[in-house]
Amino acid sequence: MQNTRLNNLFESIARSLGQWFLNPWRRLSLLIICFLFGFFLGTAIATIAGQRGTIDIMIAGLLVGLTEIASRIFYSRSFMARQALWVESINLLKVGFIYSMFVEAFKLGS
Incomplete structure (x- = not known):
């Protein structure tokens, strides 16, 4: 890519977010939010x-x-690649979604 101001801005934002999520509590809170969003997404899609x-x-x-x-x-x-933040986030989003689908199935009695 060319070295433009917009490209530099996106790279600096990505780098600072990566540093910000190195804190274990922030990482854990993001993963919990992904799980809960997956649960919400499953309920909304089923409805x-x-x-x-x-x-x-x-x-x-x-x-x-x-x-x-x-x-x-x-x-x-x-x-080691599984511990990447975006990979863990997608996995917990999937887990919350599947859990929500099971809860919806139990609600319907099927």
């Missing part, structure tokens, strides 16, 4: 898809595909 009722099978296939892609990203990397 919206349940109200629509016409494309349940396509949405279910899409969601299974997305969770499998997230699992492939997380489990295909070495242990």
